[in-house]
Amino acid sequence: MSDQSEGSAFDEGYVVPIAGLLSFMFALMAGLTAQRALSGDPTDVAVTVGFALVAVLALRIRMKAVAAQTSEDGEASEQ
Template sequence: MSDGSDRTTVTDGYVVPIAGLMALLFAVMAGLTAPRAFSGEPTEALLPIGFAVGSLAALRLSQRHAAANADADAEMSDDETA
């Protein structure tokens, strides 16, 4: 979403914090639904497992985006020194 200039898009600074909050939210929901999974039927275990998978996916997205930003920043600083 760039016009060819060195400006970054508006959303660059928001992805990592929002993905981190989503990971925390999914982890909390998995913890809140876990007791029902342990005391109920085996099919009730799917909800906390789904929340745990969502938490891990959001955490992974956050890490990948942070790493991509770090690589882009490193390339930009290398270009400025050259």
């Protein structure tokens, strides 16, 4: 069963705010764990680096979603 839609997953407009919030949340968690990583066990650095990488990944997803929406808006205005 399909919904017969030919659009992309970014059409709904919920990806941009959710990805932005996820990016902010993981960046905040990376900042909160940074002091423990710098003053504690070297393995604690992995948690901070992991949070930072997920924050960057969520930011990249958000940027791709914004680019997809603006390209669709540009195509719609040309027609």
